[in-house]
Every structure is written in structure tokens, then in C-alpha cells.
Amino acid sequence: MSNQFLLIAIGVILLGMSSCSKSGEKITYTDNSPVINVQVNTLKEGSSGQVLSASGKIEAADNARISTRMMGYIERINVEQGDMVRKGQLLVRINSSDLLAQQAQIDAGILEAKANLNNIEKDLNRYKRLYENKSATDKELDDIQAHYEMAKARLESVKQKRNELDVQFSYTNIKAPISGIVSARMANEGDLANPGMPILEIESHKDLEVVAMVPESEIGNIEMNLPVTVQVPAANEKLNAKVTEIAPSAKYTGGQYQVKASLDSKSELLKPGMYATVDFPVQGKRKMGTLMIPRSSLIEKGQLQGVYTISEDNRALLRWLRLGKTYGENIEVLSGLTAGEKYVLSAEGKLVNGSKVNY
Incomplete structure (x- = not known):
């Protein structure tokens, strides 16, 4: 019985193979995926552009970090973070009990020196x-006469000690050097304050500036009073500014030069600490033969960035790129694309690797 079933199965298989060989037909598949309309561009060599973009941060042009010039316990802090202060306002009082004891000794010494001088x-x-x-x-x-001169010098010496003590007393009353807002409070009453230890920070929001880092290769194109454009996403602002300071060295900033530009704006939306993009109109001769693409055409996945290229059969192929410097709305392509290749600028639908496209 089992042999009969085996013979039947073999016969069915042979019959099927014979049928296929006689018909000679091939099985085909139909691609019904939609065709997506795209706008493309051909990559060309050219100038690296006339705008250099650099990341920056909004800062107060006038700010002060408050600290004591003498060691002592903080007796009183009269302000909190966010308070408005005026120049000359008393901010912090340092305990002066030790100085009071010294004052009593010095005052007694002055009386003694005066009496001695009068007698002589x-x-x-x-x-x-x-x-x-x-x-x-x-x-x-x-x-x-010599005794008189010595007594006179003794009195002057004690008076000088009193003057020095008065200076130390002035250090116990810390006043605001500028008008502004208390942006940070770094100590509390009862803390031991040491010289140079920050207690408060004050920022004047009257004048703001943007601080950006410019690479070594571009710093030669930046000059004083250069007009720049500043974009602040958090405040939805696009502002004008002017370069006011260029760091003479990048020794401690990893080859990046700090550039400051004063903002021509009194907008209340701007706050110190906001991130910004600074566009510098680059002066002088620029490098030719640079490959540039719009930043808006980039596809980002994690740390990877790329664009969709167009294959010979009009399909979108994702290509990862190695990118360089940013120049305004464009970015430099270091590798991944060559001049003459087509890439997608924008699409009317969602592209995936292999999508059919029309342009």
C-alpha cells in the first residue's frame, strides 16, 4: 500500500514539471507602490558661500560675580534669585566680630600713642x-627731639592700622557694583565665605550680547564692527548685531576663537542663556570647489545624516554623508556625494529606501 502512494506522488510531480516545461511561461511580480513626486537638485562644485554660521549663546554684556575679599561667616544676604537690585545696594553682610575686637585694641593704642606724644x-x-x-x-x-619723632611715628603707625581696619570693615558690607537682576545665589547665611568664593551673580539685561565660537580656519575673515545676523529659536527672533570683541587666543578653547557681538534689540523675550545661531558675512577670498547642499534636504537618524539620491531607474536611495562646516542655510559635503549626482531637495510624500520617484 505504501509503495502505491509513493508511485502516485512521484507521478504527480513529474506531471507538473512536464506541464511547466511545455507552457514556457515565467512568473512575474507587479510593483504597485505609489510614485512620489520629488524636487531634485544636481550637486555642483562652487564657492563655499558668503555666510559662516556658528552656534552661540545670549549673555548679559554687563554682569558681576559677587564675592568677599576677606574670610568670614555670612551674617546676612538681603536678596534672592530673581530680585532686581540697584547699584550701591547692600547685598551681603559678613560677620565682623573679629574686626570689632581689633578695632577696640587699635583705638586704645591710638589713645596711648597720643598721650605719649603729648608728654614728649x-x-x-x-x-x-x-x-x-x-x-x-x-x-x-x-x-x-629723637624721642618726639619716634612717638609721632608711633601714632601715625597706629592710625594707619586703623585705616586698614576700616578698609576691612568695608569688605564686610558687600554692595551691588551694577544695577540688574540677581541671576544666581550660590551661598546661604551661616556659610563660611572665602576670598574669591562666589556668593551672588548679577546680570544687567539692559544690554545683551551673543557669544559664539569661530574655528581657527575662519577667524581671519571676522573683523571688528562686522554686522551679523542672530537667530534665537527660543524667542522666535531674528536680530541684527555687531562684532565688538574677538579673542586674541584660542589656547584654552580647543582651537575655537570666542567672538562677541552686541545685539541691537530691546526685546523682553530675550534672556541670557538662550541658544542662538550667528551668521557671519565672510569677508575675503573663499575656497572654491566646495560641495554644498541645503541643510533642509538632510535626513537624520540618530547621529547619522544623509540625503536621498536618484538611481537610474528613478528610485530614491538613502546615502549617508560626512559633513563639514555650516554656511548659512547650506552645509559642506566632505564625502558621500560627488559632483554631478542628483539628490532630493523635497518630497510630496514620505520617502523610504527604494521608493519610486518622479521629478
């Missing part, structure tokens, strides 16, 4: 009269 001055006047009457020698007069 009386003796000096008496010896002068005796000398005029030939009743005192030159040596006696010289000795009393």
Missing part, C-alpha cells in the same frame, strides 16, 4: 627753653 612734646618744649638759656646741651636736645 611738653618735654621737648621745656628742653628748647633750657637750651636757649644755655641750661641744656646739644645732645640732650637731640635726644628729646
Whole structure:
């Protein structure tokens, strides 16, 4: 029985193979995926553009970090973060009990030195009269004169110590050097304050500036008073600014030069700490033969960036790129594309690798 079933199965298979060989027909598949309309561009070599874009941050042009010039416990902090302060306002008081003890000693020393000077001055006047009457020698007069000068110097020395102490007393009352807003409070009452240790930070929002880092290869194209454009996404602002400071060295900034530009805006939406993009109109000769594409054409997945290219059969093929510097709305292509290749600028639908396209 089993042999009969085996023979039947073999016969069915042979019959099917014979049928296929006689018909000679091939199985085909139909691609019914939609065709997506796209706008393409051909990559060409050219100038690297006339605008250099750099990341920056909004900062207060006038700011102050408040610290003490003497060691002592913080007795009182009169402001909180966010408070408005005016120039000369008392902000912090440092405990001065040690200075008060020194003051008592110095004041007692001043009284003693004054009394001693008065006594010696009386003796000096008496010896002068005796000398005029030939009743005192030159040596006696010289000795009393020397004692008088020493007593006088002693009084001046003690007075100088009192002046120095008064300066130290002034350090215990810390006042605002500028008018502005308390942007940070870094200490509390009862903390031990050391010289240079920040207690408060004040920022004047009256004048704002943007601080950007410019690479070594481009710093030669940036000059003082250069007009720049600043885009601040958080405030939805596009502002004008002017370069006011160019760092002379990049020794401690990894080859990046710090450039500051004052903002020509009084907008209340702008706040120190906001991120910005600074567009520098580059001066001088620029590198030719650079491959540039619009930043808007980029496809991003994690840390990877690329564009869709067009194959010979009009399909979108994703190509990952190695990118360079940003120049305004464009970005430099270092590798991944060659001049003459077509790439997608925009699409009317969602593209995936292999999508059929029409342009």
C-alpha cells in the first residue's frame, strides 16, 4: 500500500514539471507602490558661500560675580534669585566680630600713642627753653627731639592700622557694583565665605550680547564692527548685531576663537542663556570647489545624516554623508556625494529606501 502512494506522488510531480516545461511561461511580480513626486537638485562644485554660521549663546554684556575679599561667616544676604537690585545696594553682610575686637585694641593704642606724644612734646618744649638759656646741651636736645619723632611715628603707625581696619570693615558690607537682576545665589547665611568664593551673580539685561565660537580656519575673515545676523529659536527672533570683541587666543578653547557681538534689540523675550545661531558675512577670498547642499534636504537618524539620491531607474536611495562646516542655510559635503549626482531637495510624500520617484 505504501509503495502505491509513493508511485502516485512521484507521478504527480513529474506531471507538473512536464506541464511547466511545455507552457514556457515565467512568473512575474507587479510593483504597485505609489510614485512620489520629488524636487531634485544636481550637486555642483562652487564657492563655499558668503555666510559662516556658528552656534552661540545670549549673555548679559554687563554682569558681576559677587564675592568677599576677606574670610568670614555670612551674617546676612538681603536678596534672592530673581530680585532686581540697584547699584550701591547692600547685598551681603559678613560677620565682623573679629574686626570689632581689633578695632577696640587699635583705638586704645591710638589713645596711648597720643598721650605719649603729648608728654614728649611738653618735654621737648621745656628742653628748647633750657637750651636757649644755655641750661641744656646739644645732645640732650637731640635726644628729646629723637624721642618726639619716634612717638609721632608711633601714632601715625597706629592710625594707619586703623585705616586698614576700616578698609576691612568695608569688605564686610558687600554692595551691588551694577544695577540688574540677581541671576544666581550660590551661598546661604551661616556659610563660611572665602576670598574669591562666589556668593551672588548679577546680570544687567539692559544690554545683551551673543557669544559664539569661530574655528581657527575662519577667524581671519571676522573683523571688528562686522554686522551679523542672530537667530534665537527660543524667542522666535531674528536680530541684527555687531562684532565688538574677538579673542586674541584660542589656547584654552580647543582651537575655537570666542567672538562677541552686541545685539541691537530691546526685546523682553530675550534672556541670557538662550541658544542662538550667528551668521557671519565672510569677508575675503573663499575656497572654491566646495560641495554644498541645503541643510533642509538632510535626513537624520540618530547621529547619522544623509540625503536621498536618484538611481537610474528613478528610485530614491538613502546615502549617508560626512559633513563639514555650516554656511548659512547650506552645509559642506566632505564625502558621500560627488559632483554631478542628483539628490532630493523635497518630497510630496514620505520617502523610504527604494521608493519610486518622479521629478
